[in-house]
Amino acid sequence: MNTGPIKNLGRSFDRVADAYDAARPAYPDEVYRAVTEVSGVEFDGATTVDVGAGTGIMTLALRARGSQVIAVDPGEAMLARLVSKAGGEQGRRVEAVLADGNALPLADGVADLVTYAQSWHWLDPAISIAEARRVLRPEGAIVGCWNLNHAAQAEWLAAYEARLAREVPAYWGPAVEQWSVPPIASAFEVIEERWIPWTRLIGIDDFLLDLRSHSYMAALSQERADEVVERQRAELRREFPEGVLSVPMRVYLAVGK
Numbered sequence: 001m002n003t004g005p006i007k008n009l010g011r012s013f014d015r016v017a018d019a020y021d022a023a024r025p026a027y028p029d030e031v032y033r034a035v036t037e038v039s040g041v042e043f044d045g046a047t048t049v050d051v052g053a054g055t056g057i058m059t060l061a062l063r064a065r066g067s068q069v070i071a072v073d074p075g076e077a078m079l080a081r082l083v084s085k086a087g088g089e090q091g092r093r094v095e096a097v098l099a100d101g102n103a104l105p106l107a108d109g110v111a112d113l114v115t116y117a118q119s120w121h122w123l124d125p126a127i128s129i130a131e132a133r134r135v136l137r138p139e140g141a142i143v144g145c146w147n148l149n150h151a152a153q154a155e156w157l158a159a160y161e162a163r164l165a166r167e168v169p170a171y172w173g174p175a176v177e178q179w180s181v182p183p184i185a186s187a188f189e190v191i192e193e194r195w196i197p198w199t200r201l202i203g204i205d206d207f208l209l210d211l212r213s214h215s216y217m218a219a220l221s222q223e224r225a226d227e228v229v230e231r232q233r234a235e236l237r238r239e240f241p242e243g244v245l246s247v248p249m250r251v252y253l254a255v256g257k
């Protein structure tokens, strides 16, 4: 791992790195097909800079599709998990860089894609895009995507989100009236935006581990987070005694220049 001088960024996720690594969902295949279709960039042989790579959910999927990936993140604990999963022979095609995505320690024109999977909203909206444009080759593209609970598709999920909105001060999600997807489409020249629906089958315990990995939960004391989780567990077990949830999800994808 390349460890240059780094500001104190990304720390909130470092506190929940284990939960993040264990329980956050992957992106459905359709997301990767759509990226190639919209951007014209084939992953095989491409170089992708995955900014805010975290534990490597997108990094490893890009590598599996043949891309060389430079994974950038300022969170040491998050990036350590990515490095341990990307190890061995295959690790040669992933370079992990501990750095701020607003100041990429990379030369100009080295990448075919810059991806922000669930991460662009943590960066400066204008500086990050200027950096992405700087490191991209002329035919390259910028990709932003967010994997979201589609609360409007299931009453139980809307009720779950509403309980979070009531109980967690920093909650930001579909139960907040002003909530919307991060405005990356207004920060770059959009090629196309898509919504990609999918369904996540998951046990209640793993679903609640995923909940613990959100930054608004990391902002709570351990005791308070436990209370919130246990209240949700009791409610979900009452509604789904068999212990399995079918969660309507959707990925917001924006590809631009």
Ligand SMILES: C[S@@+](CC[C@H](N)C(=O)[O-])C[C@H]1O[C@@H](n2cnc3c(N)ncnc32)[C@H](O)[C@@H]1O
Pocket: 009, 010, 011, 013, 024, 051, 052, 053, 054, 055, 056, 057, 058, 072, 073, 074, 075, 078, 099, 100, 101, 102, 116, 117, 118, 119, 122, 123, 124
């Ligand atoms: C919600 S996680 C997304 C992780 C991963 N891309 C995924 O899809 O699961 C957001 C990540 O953005 C990182 N991050 C926060 N500030 C950043 C910055 N200034 N530059 C780059 N990454 C940043 C955090 O450390 C965290 O790992």
